[in-house]
Amino acid sequence: MDLNKNLEKYADLIVRIGLNLHAGDNLTIRLSEHSLPLARLVAKKAYQAGVGDIQLMFNDDSITLDRFLEAPAESFETYPEYLVDFTEKLFLDNHHVLSIVAPNPDLLKPADPARIAQWQKVAGMASKRTMKYTMQNKVKWCVVAVACPAWAEAAFPGMLEEEAMQKLWENIFLATRIDQDDPIAAWEEHDSRLKAHRKFLNEARFDRVHYKGPGTDLMVGLVKNHIWEGGCSFSEAGDRFFPNIPTEEVFSMPDADRVDGILRATMPLSVRGQLVDDFHFTFKDGKVVDYDAAVGKQILDDLLKTDEGAKHLGEIALVADNSPISNTGVLFKSTLFDENASCHFALGAAYSENLEGATERSEEENRKLGMNDSVIHVDFMVGSKDVTVTGIKADGTEVVLLQDGEWKI
Ligand code: ZN
Numbered sequence: 001m002d003l004n005k006n007l008e009k010y011a012d013l014i015v016r017i018g019l020n021l022h023a024g025d026n027l028t029i030r031l032s033e034h035s036l037p038l039a040r041l042v043a044k045k046a047y048q049a050g051v052g053d054i055q056l057m058f059n060d061d062s063i064t065l066d067r068f069l070e071a072p073a074e075s076f077e078t079y080p081e082y083l084v085d086f087t088e089k090l091f092l093d094n095h096h097v098l099s100i101v102a103p104n105p106d107l108l109k110p111a112d113p114a115r116i117a118q119w120q121k122v123a124g125m126a127s128k129r130t131m132k133y134t135m136q137n138k139v140k141w142c143v144v145a146v147a148c149p150a151w152a153e154a155a156f157p158g159m160l161e162e163e164a165m166q167k168l169w170e171n172i173f174l175a176t177r178i179d180q181d182d183p184i185a186a187w188e189e190h191d192s193r194l195k196a197h198r199k200f201l202n203e204a205r206f207d208r209v210h211y212k213g214p215g216t217d218l219m220v221g222l223v224k225n226h227i228w229e230g231g232c233s234f235s236e237a238g239d240r241f242f243p244n245i246p247t248e249e250v251f252s253m254p255d256a257d258r259v260d261g262i263l264r265a266t267m268p269l270s271v272r273g274q275l276v277d278d279f280h281f282t283f284k285d286g287k288v289v290d291y292d293a294a295v296g297k298q299i300l301d302d303l304l305k306t307d308e309g310a311k312h313l314g315e316i317a318l319v320a321d322n323s324p325i326s327n328t329g330v331l332f333k334s335t336l337f338d339e340n341a342s343c344h345f346a347l348g349a350a351y352s353e354n355l356e357g358a359t360e361r362s363e364e365e366n367r368k369l370g371m372n373d374s375v376i377h378v379d380f381m382v383g384s385k386d387v388t389v390t391g392i393k394a395d396g397t398e399v400v401l402l403q404d405g406e407w408k409i
């Protein structure tokens with residue numbers, strides 16, 4: 001594998017397909033030390049595509065951890081308003097966002113979970129004003145990942161660092177189709193396949209979806225006038241973009257008040273820099289009424305306590321087991337990758353694009369229609385070859401959608 005050549009292709013895919021950057025656009029890049037080589041290539045290609053201004057927002061894992069361990073308690077009580085203002089000003093100045101993440105699934109393990117939960121809530125509430133720019137696709141946004149030693153070690157435990165890094169990069173390039181001769185053509189083809197599933201689901205007008213598998217028996221109502229999305233999205237200005245690279249999901253909006261049964265996660269989850277494993281939720285009338293986890297129960301306690309919407313679902317996503325990511329067979333311990341290898345749900349905020357007319361109504365009106373609202377949006381995986389997913393129409397007609405890990409439609 002030629003890393004430099006693949007990084008060039010990766011940058012090209014991000015600029016042309018991920019964010020579809022052109023003259024008049026500005027770009028904000030969220031990055032860490034590990035993202036720099038890719039960020040530099042992206043920036044160069046972005047300028048070449050006509051981007052006028054690029055702003056960098058830098059984060060460092062080690063400094064983040066030290067903050068949670070050492071900073072004074074009161075500094076976690078308020079979020080600087082000027083940061084929210086600054087972010088909003090960027091969006092208003094036609095800035096689009098690229099997040100180049102280098103996941104460190106267990107980064108905050110030594111930190112106090114209560115402090116992490118408090119900060120997530122404070123930061124989440126303060127950022128609500130700017131979150132809507134991405135949650136409602138007002139701007140173009142794209143999340144991609146790069147390898148780093150901590151992630152390589154989590155994904156390939158016990159392997160020497162150099163070998164694990166090499167293996168992780170290879171898998172990233174497989175999952176993102178960068179390994180193919182013409183990744184852009186591969187993405188266009190992939191997008192049209194996702195669109196076909198989307199079209200079928202949108203025409204079927206299912207009332208609810210049933211999940212059945214080991215430890216899982218769940219009925220999920222869909223909101224009326226729900227929209228299945230998948231593949232590319234469109235910004236307010238009508239520009240095509242891909243919010244996630246990779247992406248394999250077709251997703252829609254569950255009715256926050258019509259979810260009943262039990263749901264067992266099929267993969268561990270890295271949330272807020274800490275791992276939760278072997279967990280399940282029981283839902284009644286849309287609300288989590290019981291749950292447990294063999295690892296990280298405290299993290300779930302704090303997560304569900306965030307606000308009322310944290311106890312309800314905001315996303316339902318279908319993913320076939322047969323995709324480049326799944327076929328790697330790797331448990332990445334990073335949501336961006338694992339959620340695209342498995343059917344998943346999210347607790348917390350729903351996406352406006354999944355409900356007809358959502359952006360024209362108030363939050364309260366949307367909530368009455370079943371659209372969940374929260375400062376969190378946390379995906380967790382429930383799919384495997386053993387989970388059968390069936391769509392049920394209002395008249396009781398049943399259609400098997402996924403079985404043995406494959407699409408049946
Ligand atoms: Zn999803």
Ligand code: ZN
Pocket residue numbers: 315345346377378379
């Ligand atoms: Zn999600």
